[in-house]
Amino acid sequence: xxxxxxxxxxxxxxxxxxxxxxxxxxxxxxxxxxxxxxxxxxxxxxxxxxxxxxxxxxxxxxxxxxxxxxxxxxxxxxxxxxxxxxxxxxxxxxxxxxxxxxxxxxxxxxxxxxxxxxxxxxxxxxxxxxxxxxxxxxxxxxxxxxxxxxxxxxxxxxxxxxxxxxxxxxxxxxxxxxxxxxxxxxxxxxxxxxxxxxxxxxxxxxxxxxxxxxxxxxxxxxxxxxxxxxxxxxxxxxxxxxxxxxxxxxxxxxxxxxxxxx
Amino acid sequence: xxxxxxxxxxxxxxxxxxxxxxxxxxxxxxxxxxxxxxxxxxxxxxxxxxxxxxxxxxxxxxxxxxxxxxxxxxxxxxxxxxxxxxxxxxxxxxxxxxxxxxxxxxxxxxxxxxxxxxxxxxxxxxxxxxxxxxxxxxxxxxxxxxxxxxxxxxxxxxxxxxxxxxxxxxxxxxxxxxxxxxxxxxxxxxxxxxxxxxxxxxxxxxxxxxxxxxxxxxxxxxxxxxxxxxxxxxxxxxxxxxxxxxxxxxxxxxxxxxxxxx
Numbered sequence: 001x002x003x004x005x006x007x008x009x010x011x012x013x014x015x016x017x018x019x020x021x022x023x024x025x026x027x028x029x030x031x032x033x034x035x036x037x038x039x040x041x042x043x044x045x046x047x048x049x050x051x052x053x054x055x056x057x058x059x060x061x062x063x064x065x066x067x068x069x070x071x072x073x074x075x076x077x078x079x080x081x082x083x084x085x086x087x088x089x090x091x092x093x094x095x096x097x098x099x100x101x102x103x104x105x106x107x108x109x110x111x112x113x114x115x116x117x118x119x120x121x122x123x124x125x126x127x128x129x130x131x132x133x134x135x136x137x138x139x140x141x142x143x144x145x146x147x148x149x150x151x152x153x154x155x156x157x158x159x160x161x162x163x164x165x166x167x168x169x170x171x172x173x174x175x176x177x178x179x180x181x182x183x184x185x186x187x188x189x190x191x192x193x194x195x196x197x198x199x200x201x202x203x204x205x206x207x208x209x210x211x212x213x214x215x216x217x218x219x220x221x222x223x224x225x226x227x228x229x230x231x232x233x234x235x236x237x238x239x240x241x242x243x244x245x246x247x248x249x250x251x252x253x254x255x256x257x258x259x260x261x262x
Numbered sequence: 263x264x265x266x267x268x269x270x271x272x273x274x275x276x277x278x279x280x281x282x283x284x285x286x287x288x289x290x291x292x293x294x295x296x297x298x299x300x301x302x303x304x305x306x307x308x309x310x311x312x313x314x315x316x317x318x319x320x321x322x323x324x325x326x327x328x329x330x331x332x333x334x335x336x337x338x339x340x341x342x343x344x345x346x347x348x349x350x351x352x353x354x355x356x357x358x359x360x361x362x363x364x365x366x367x368x369x370x371x372x373x374x375x376x377x378x379x380x381x382x383x384x385x386x387x388x389x390x391x392x393x394x395x396x397x398x399x400x401x402x403x404x405x406x407x408x409x410x411x412x413x414x415x416x417x418x419x420x421x422x423x424x425x426x427x428x429x430x431x432x433x434x435x436x437x438x439x440x441x442x443x444x445x446x447x448x449x450x451x452x453x454x455x456x457x458x459x460x461x462x463x464x465x466x467x468x469x470x471x472x473x474x475x476x477x478x479x480x481x482x483x484x485x486x487x488x489x490x491x492x493x494x495x496x497x498x499x500x501x502x503x504x505x506x507x508x509x510x511x512x513x514x515x516x517x518x519x520x521x522x523x524x
Contacts, residue, residue: 004275007459009473010268075500086500094410103444143444147409147501148356150494151427151447153454155411165413182365182405185413186458192415193455196448196474197269212458232412238337238348239409241505250512 007211009197011204018205020054024120025127027052032206033131039213041137042128043194045205046114046157047101049140053120055112062100062110069098069112072234075242086242089113092231093157095144114140117158118226125161125219137162137216140227141191147239154195156187159227161219162212163187185230186215269473271459273466280467282316286382287389289314294468295393301475303399304390305456307467308376308419309363311402315382317374324362324372331360331374334496337504348504351375354493355419357406376402379420380488387423387481399424399478402489403453409501416457418449421489423481424474425449447492448477 014031018024024044032042050056057065070087074094077084089098091113101111114120117140125138140158145151156164168182194207217225234240241249276293280286286306294304312318319327332349336356339346351360353375363373376382379402387400402420407413418426430444456469479487496502503511 004273006270006272007455008268008270009455011266013266077500143446148494148499149417149447149450150492151445151450153447153450183413184405184457185411185415188411188413188415189454189458192451193269193271193458195446196451196455230412232410237410238339238504238506239501241508242500243503243508244500246503246505246508247512247515250509250514251516252512253509254513254516 005211007193007209009193009207009209011197012206012208013204015048015204015206018048018051020052020056022048022052024049024052025124028124028128028206029131032208033128035208036128036132036134036136037210038132038134039136039210039216041139041162041190041209041212041216042124043139043141043191043198043207043209044124045198046099046117046140046142047104047111048205049114049117049120049158050101050111051105053114055114056106056109057112059102059108059110062097062102065110065112066098066100069100073245074240075245077242088234091117091157092228092233093142093144095142099142099144113142114158118160118228119158121158121227122160122219129161129219135161135216135218137212138219139187139190139194141194143195153188154191155185156191156227156230159187159225161216162190162225163215163217164225164227164229166215186212187227188230190215267473269455269471271455271469271471273459274468274470275466277310277466277468280310280313282314282318284310284314286311286314287386290386290390290468291393294470295390297470298390298394298396298398299472300394300396301398301472301478303401303424303452303471303474303478304386305401305403305453305460305469305471306386307460308361308379308402308404309366309373310467311376311379311382311420312363312373313367315376317376318368318371319374321364321370321372324359324364327372327374328360328362331362335507336502337507339504350496353379353419354490354495355404355406357404361404361406375404376420380422380490381420383420383489384422384481391423391481397423397478397480399474400481401449401452401456403456405457415450416453417447418453418489418492421449421487423478424452424487425477425479426487426489426491428477448474449489450492452477 099113164187361375426449
């Protein structure tokens, strides 16, 4: 990488409405391929991946759908309109309402997250390689809330053909000492950069990020880094439960102990 | 904003080593001003802001410095090399080691976060307005870890002259319905995009983000959005304590109750 090379982020026009009849690969061939250069990274919102996969369910079944997507409840909070459930879903992602999406979907429906976004990203990255003859990265993005900070940012929930995590541990810093703790979630930063051009209402669900070719790798299983590797497993997570839930678990544990229960 | 306008992110060369003798404003005038266009956003790493503010302390005093920066301990974890403290610091930011920085600093020293990055961003945004005659946004970025996800990303810890949080609540989505929960932390996404070009070892602590002029506002107190507004206050945070700490608090509360203590 030439450090002075700019990174350029731009949306792809002409995607149109995506439905369960849409073949995403054909759509990318028609709209994206002619614009690509070697080392580009294509960012696709999870929303259109879900739509193409027919992951729409009736809005009346929303709460049941969240329950089905849930592997583990992390925290819940009651509010005037109901209860928000922050859960770990099938993909390991911790998200409010299991990532179930209610905006920009057909009336009376809600949209579940894609079935296997890492697999879809790999399929699309390979297809783009076949069509273009060069390596292209693919990121599937979703909008998530965070602990400690207001607002949401886009992150990578699927990835193929690019470095997902850039590990500087053991690399010398500018003073020649080893860096201790810097592991950069570059795929999340790429998703965030793409969101700056895609917006939330503008109808551009695909963007191209150009100028990060040093992060792009062949999309083969051998070199595979998946967005799944960005998910911290609960056993390593210091925030695997909400504060109220963990407090209550501690209170119950003490009560159980006092009563002689195991 | 023309939706098809690309966003371009590029580093500014020639910054050189920053010390407590550096006047950041003079440095920006010498290196950045000639490159700016109306609506640009300048992203500056907190590291050089701290260095210019003389926020360096002896490495031997690191643990004391973390304690002094700490407003509230969120979680701690012991590991073979010591104890990691995740704390809320003076700025409201939840960070490991209170954001104290040990890479790319002078030997035998560590670097505290800037004193008041929102204030510094405002001073610099006003200076850039005076020098250029047009509005320019300023973001001061830092690298933070997250709950639930591996790796770190850059976020905004100081901001002036730009929209920090873009609130889509109450705006119609593509189907004309009101969007319920989308509040985008655009300043964090801008910091993340800038990190993609600045890297961690390449010695480019200033970047320009071009193409987001719809987010740039005059840097006056009246229209001020601060990075501080991205910090969720502990009383609203469902993850204000680590799971182990909250569990222990619950256990103790039960024990205190059982013993008749308040």
